[in-house]
Amino acid sequence: MLDDEQKKGLSKLPKTALVDFISDVQGMDKLLDKKIERLLLQSDKPKLVKKLTSTLKGLRRRRKVLNYWEYSDFVTELHYLADDVMSLHPELPKACLDLLELFMESIDSSLERVDDTKGDINDLYKSLTKSWLQVAATCYAHQKKTVALDEQDILSQAWSDKVKAMATDNDYGTKDNLLHNVDLLLAPAEIQALIEDYRYDYETLLTDAFSDDEPLAESIILQPMNANTFEKRRLETALIDLAWALSDIKTFEDIYLYLSSHRAFSQYEFDKLIRFLLKHQAFDVALRYLNADRIAEGNLNEVARLDWFIEIYRQQNNSALQLETLNAAFELDPTPTRFKQIMTMASPAEQASLRKKIYELAEQQQDIFTAIELWLEIEERARANQVAITRQEEFDNIQYTALTQWLKRLPDDTNLIRVVVYRSLLNDILENVRTLAYGHAARYYKHLVKLDAVISRSVDNYSSLNTHQEYSIALKEKHGKKYGFWERLEH
Template sequence: MARKTSLSLENLAALGAEKLAQIILDEAQNNAPFRKKANAALAGAKGAEAVAALIDRRLAALEKARAMVAWEKEKDFAADLAATVEAIVKELGQADAALAVERLLRFIDTHANVFDRIDDSGGRIQDVYFHAGEKVPELVEKLAPEDLARLPKTLTKSLGADSHGYAPRIAATVAPLLPEDALAEWNRTLEAAGADDHYIAVRQAIAEARGDLDLFLALEDKRPDWRQSPLRAAEKLLTAGRLDEALVRARREHRGGIAYASAADLAEGRIKRPHDLQRVDLEARILEAKGDRKAAQSLRWEAFESTLDPRPLRDYLQKLGDFEEDDEIARAFALAEASPHAYSALAFLIAWPNIERAAKLVLAKAGQWDGRHYGPLADAAAAMEESYPLAASVLYRALLNDILGRGKSQAYGHGARYLAKLATLAEGIAESKNIDNHAAYVLRLRKNHGRKVGFWSLTETKPKR
């Protein structure tokens, strides 16, 4: 049960209309977005046309504005834009979905002009437009058949005004909601409009909505190489049971796209692309659908062998017969431990997880870990602290040695925390041939880095001057 002073519908209603009106009026005096919400609600009481007229005035102002928006006003400007979207969706959308869809698309079309007026490096304004686009399908679902038939014309106009990819994404999400005759007419309109990739992408969405896989594939081949997605096409062909074509698409080179490097990859000097392992997974599933389980499994193992990524290994193990898994896991661990890519091997053993083997690997290569590779070493050290303090200490020392060795003053705070961890871990470590004891290590730090006052001032172990 709500407390008497809590904000609930029944408690607020008990205040009475006049008291609530005064509260709203007071807030509206100093809160422009709230004032716009209140005005929209008042207009809504007069009907859809009144709300539409109010929103039209706001949209016209957005379309005509040219003055730059100062950076300190960005938050208020974003709130103002969001209030306009809310008025369209909640007030106008409840009264007349067709009018709301038209205004919401018109609002989204203002993005190019708005982005020219403000430095939105933080993405706050872009988020407002993105979330506005997400609301379009919700309103479209409420449209009458005759309004749905007219919608493609409005969407095509938005495609022509788009500069940031909002309109193609909206059009693609709306296509499945349109009737067949509207989709067919829309496809003809876009085909006549030209070969711009925006139009082709939407035509692909239309083809998907109509179940026309051949048209989808034909359009895919018309897109620029860097825009094509062979894996997406191959997935659709696999679903359709067209396995030979699916395999050809899956094996097609994916040009362009985003490359990335995990922390372990950076340590090894390797770069992998996100779709590499996706391709392996898809190609293996296609091979299995064709009845070639052996080739599928070989592909998965080779992917693990070359990357030491646990994902293809897990897929490989899931497809094994009874009593085979233990031997293959042991083979995978042995492969990782023997790999020249020590950081990838360590990351694999931690992710699997097999912390015991990870600790053995750390100790076996105790003098080789480079503290510049913060990501895999810090993650591994944290995972080993409780059960394998000696191995964790090897990595924390590598990290600390690098910070002090390179004089990375901005990382001295991290270094001080590592030294504190080393002191705690030392309490659970017996004498070891792998590393000096903690006291000897601290003495060496004092000797080599005693003048780095910025570091020592952050620790409890002050060097002698």
């Protein structure tokens, strides 16, 4: 994606330069060719709508399973389509809305064709839901201007019913943000009416599902996960999301208390309540819930509770209580993030004491990520490197996505740690003969080559770790016949 400065630079180019560039790249990439084709249709909106309709109907019918290396191109294609559809708004809102709904209907096909572990496709479809609300609001506003006053209620009910139907049709969770953001489309009175509808459905479900002589709260908690349980959870989530969209503290609190009277809330649901209250700066109400007996007794996570106190004190600019609570949370969960927060607020004497404590904590950490990060926070890179080398076998038991994400978080000048992690990733692919991932393995090896150019010039060199040359020789001896991997290194 271009940043604003780059876009500004493009806008200064003569039109002929852009035309020549587009002409040159046309034919180099199928996805880009489709994008150029739809771009040329921008001057003929009816043809563009027809083309997008055909493409989206085809998307819904596709069944071919994609390989992992095709994932990125497919995500790019979906983003191109979303941009082209939204280019019709606000000029042609009805056509845009119809295309968005057609696009959203393809969710089953898209997610069944490819492994979406990274979640990019799911995120794209979630963004379509928010776009739908924005475009629907434009359509609704236009309709209000053309409908007689005595028919306004009918129009309002029609849109409310449509929202409710869409929220129910949510097997893949891509419409989780629909009711949460429904204030983009519906007025407060309409949201309140929806809350009453869902509350009626909820009470009807409870009445039908449980006998009068059974303790209601206990029966709900102990009930196995069946169709009624899922429907109850769906209605509870809908009520909370609608109360959030209404932005009324009393309504949100009433809904929370109403639902929690039937069962104990989870940490996630409690966090949602506190997040809402802080968003509207209802600090006293939030503190009342955080200090409630059942919370203080440990029914909800104590560290999470302290973190909420820290956030409240931060927003209230109460640095003394914030630091005091940070220290209490750090005692229970000594993360590098908390250490960094405390160090920025503590006095020099407190900082010295804390650094001494970090030495002890870093030595005791079972989690290798936390151990290394704690050493790095106190600028003990040599110790962090040694932990990575001494405990390198532990990386073999960590999922590759966790390792690659962690690599992105590592600060500069952590070359030895990166070598250990890249070797672990590479070894895993070759040891388990993951032929489809040989492209990734080749990329990891090339990272190791680049790191070697820096490490071999450093004073410490590879420390107690095998040099890159030694590692490469051992790799060739053990996996020399995996020709698919070695061929990829040549490209």
